[in-house]
Amino acid sequence: MLNVIKRSWSPGVAGNPSRLRRKIELCNQVGLFGAIATTPYQLFYFFYDFALYRGVFLFNLLFMTVYLVVLLLNHWRWHRAARNVLLVNVCSQLFVVTFFISAGAGVHLFYFTIASILVFLFKRLRVTTYVPMMVLLGVLYLSAHFLFSPGSVPAPVPSPWIDIMYAGSVTGALALLGVFLYLFRKQIDQAEDELTRTNQHLETLSNTDPLTGLANRRVLDETLAQEWARLARWPGALCVIMCDVDHFKLFNDHYGHDGGDRCLREITAALQGVLSRPSDLLVRYGGEEFAVVLPGTDQAGSRYIGEKLRQAVEGLNIPNEKSVTAACVTISVGVSGIDHFSPDLNRHGVDHLLKRADQALYQAKAGGRNRMVFLPYLGASTLVEQ
Template sequence: MLNWVKRLWSPGVAGNPARLRRKIELCNQVGLFGAIATIPYQLFYFFYDFALYRGVFLFNLLFMAAYLSVLLLNHRGWHKAARNVLLVNVCSQLFIVTSFIGSGAGVHLFYFTFASIVVFVFQCLSALRYAFIMVTLGVLYLSAHFLFAPGSVPAPVPSPWIDVMYAGSVAGVLALLGVFLYLFRKQIDEAEDELTRTNQYLETLSNTDPLTGLANRRVLDETLEQEWARLARWPGALSVIMCDVDHFKLFNDRYGHDGGDRCLQQITAALQGVLSRPADLLVRYGGEEFAVVLPGTDEAGSRYIGEKLRQAVERLNIPNEKSVTAACVTISVGVSGIDHFSPDANRHGVDHLLKRADQALYQAKASGRNQVVFLPYLGASVRAGQQ
């Protein structure tokens, strides 16, 4: 039902930024509800004594047309004109109608409804302009209240209808405020949902490699810090694997960058197929390098996983005519791990674990590629590099 009603105030909304869309919607809502709220008064004027209330009845027809023109102006994209027409129309209608039937009918109470939402109707409303509008609304209300007593107007509403109309005006003011506040709440909820989705998308974008869909180095650093902190609290093991595609530059030269991208995507799928635990993290470290974090995995387990990764890529049988060591694409694998947390580990930190895996990778490449080399977390230093 609400979706059907929302279509009534949708003119001019599509194609605009979210902030402006909400203001256009509110402007249309005020215009639509302003026309609707006038109808009960028009029915009274028409059926009770049309000859007496002819003037106010005809004026209200003009005001209702002006309210509906707000939707037309927004539909044409004239949003500033729509807001100005709405402001002038509300201020004029309440003052002129009160001048016909008297302040006892309570029509001028609708100034409070408009004053409570006017700041949301205008975009980039300055404090000075907002204060001017509020003062104007206050002056119009006080003028209508004190100048147009029932005995000094051309078409006063007789008793007991004056009390009925006043009660109706109060009910109308409260009802419109309730409706607008409900719609504000809906808009706020929608804006918060949109913001949450945007933040989630941006977070995913900042943490994801666009080519492979894997986590990126930022996620690797965060995960290693978390796992290192966990290791410091509870005894356990932690291993890291570094993989590098052998002769990938030669592959790119032969098959082009598109071929290289497809190759990396196929390797990604093969590596993912080896890792079965949710806690294991596969990361595109950069270029043709991949990294794997294996929480709770000791030396034997990490060696086993490293060999499985190497075999998985080799089984792809991706031709690499330029390779000098194999006829197909292969990877070299460096593995490092720590089985228990010690004072030395606390001194070197988690970066040393990644460095040792990188040193192991260098040894694997220097020893002929397409093999797995393991280096423990603590041991003799090896010059790190890439070939």
């Protein structure tokens, strides 16, 4: 049922930006509700004394037709014309109907409803335009209220119907205003949800390597900074591993970029298979380089993980005919870490940990590739190689 109602005010909405869609929907809603709100009055005029109320009845038929034309104009994508026709029609109807049946029926109270939603009908409404329009609505309301007293109109509504009609006008004006604002609130919520999803998607794109689906260098830097700050509060262990695919340029030149991409994805899966903890972070550092952050892992554990990573890639047995060191694709691994954080380490910072892992990687490559080298966080002479 709700979907049917929504479809009734959907003409001209599809294919437009979200901001314009809201304006078109609101315009259609006002048109539909204007026609619907007029119907009870028409029934009264027709059944109570059609001869007396023929004039207002016929005028209302014209106004109701124009309300439906508004939807047709939006369907033809004449959105500005639809909005302008709507505003002229509703302001004219309220004034004309009040002229016929008097201000005692309260029909002119609907000017407040229009004034409350006027700004939402425009894409960009300047103050120099908005203020005169509000003044015009106020003038129309006051004119209708003071000029058309029950004793000075062609077809006054007798008591107690005048009181019932006034109560209905008050209820209708408030109800329509409430419905419009509720629907607009729903549209705002929907727009905010879309914006949130878009921001999350953009954040994911900015933090994710598109080829492998791994986190990127930006995430690595943020994670290292967070882990270093955590260690400053709760001293513990931390290690970083750098991996580089051996002779990957030769592999890429021989097997093509598609083959190189498939190779990197297979290596990614192998590396992920070694890491089991949610806190472990695997990053595509750039090109054929990968980095791993292992919070809470001491030096012995980091050397073990580093060697497991090397073995996992070698175990893939991906042929590499152009390699000068092995018949299959391999990686070189550089590892660095600290077992216990101490305040004096802050003078070097977390960047030094990454630098030491990179130095270890360089030594692994210089030492023949397809091997793991460990360098502690401090000291340039200590070397552990496998």
